[in-house]
Amino acid sequence: MAHSYDEDVQPPEDSWVRLWLDDAQVSLVPALPDLPVVVRPEQPFRLPPGHAVELTVALPLWVQMRTDDSSPALLDLATVSLSKSWFGSFTDGVLAYWVHSDLQHGDAPPNALPHQAVLWFRVSNTAREILEVDHFTIPAPNLSLYSDGQRFWLEPLTLTYRGSRLHTQIQRRKRPPRVAGRVTETTPPRESSARTFVGRVFGRRGELPGLGVRFR
């Protein structure tokens, strides 16, 4: 994904928003995407049974304009325009954003741009089968955003794969990752959820063929 900024290019006329405010101060707050994010690593990977790996991935941020913390956001804008994807089956699933990204090892200093937040996550395979990861989904609206003064961090996650017939266990970890400094919460989650919940996380290549029919 290549993004460029040209000062001479004016935004389209219909993208302007006029706000009337009563002497209120507005603040710009970073936020996480309003839909789950499907991440497709540059290189798919496999995780044998009983193994675990710690990784980081950078996700693009949203910017919200607020008058105060408790009021709804006056504006909620993506810093980059993301394409969309469907995660689930043809008859049931969720709409998500689609991000092509490079995964890094969890101990390495994360490689993130200023408009991105870093997610540290641990994947453990407790199933008896090999976990093949072509893409995976991050429940971004359920996570908090933190900052260590240098960069933004998402709430760390532990993803426990329990086999293709069972949903993956998603656990939100309280402690920030080792590579982060001292963090403070910048933005609470958009949607509340339990600290541990289950859901579909990992997807395989060709799971939803474009023809709409799967040939076996």
Add this chain to the structure above:
Amino acid sequence: MSSANLAAGQIQAFLTGQTVSSLLRALLWLVAGIPASVLLSRYVRKQLLLKYTQHQALLASRAVLYLSLGFVVVSVLDELGFKLSHLLGAAGIVGVAVGFASQTSISNVISGLFLIAERSFEVDDVVSVNGITGQVLSIDMLSVKIRTFDNKFVRIPNETIIKSELTNITRFPIRRLEIDVGVAYKEDIGRVRDLLLEIARNQPQCLNEPEPTVVLKGFGSSSVDLQLLVWATKADYLRVKNALTEEIKRRFDEEGIEIPFPHVSLYAGSATDPIPIRMVS
């Protein structure tokens, strides 16, 4: 005694204090009961809409309306001195007579019950029946009301829907759209396919998964026919279709890819020679 006097006497005898009070109570049931039933049904619908779908709220409010109206009718008849047991006995005989007289209506009512039980569609779904496509406004006792996209109100009897093939266009959350593209025989098909996929991937509303696909449909009379298959949410369907069609035309013009229209080659007796032209004067 004249007949007028006789009638007046009979009316006077009928209108005893007890009868008048029964009539008044029956009238009160009617006057208060019908609006109360309607108000109760509306209240139930309003409350259910906060938590349930439009379809569920509509069905529940209709059930409340019919039950409460039934209760009002029974109460009125009771006040007028009709016994429910006698009424039920008479209903058997009357039912046969009414049944013959209103076969179509009863068929529609029963079809309506099947439609509700089968749940092939719900309120707000977009359906297509007998060539009519529109949004379902309500599923009623006798008919289904549909708003077509050019804002016509269409009433389709329940029986007709049960007997016809019905397509629910918005049942599933995502839809595949198909764009037919014909290119000239001289074009490099691989390049065209890559360009079509690139156009689809650059359209933000076009879903990355299920992934866009290009199908080579065949060799047409004047073009190689391809089909671009892309997926979009049902809300974005038309927007994606318009945006992609516009972008394909723009990019093909930019890349010099010819979209042919039907044309005829005149054969002048030789495969390679041009058509001979002779100056007459």
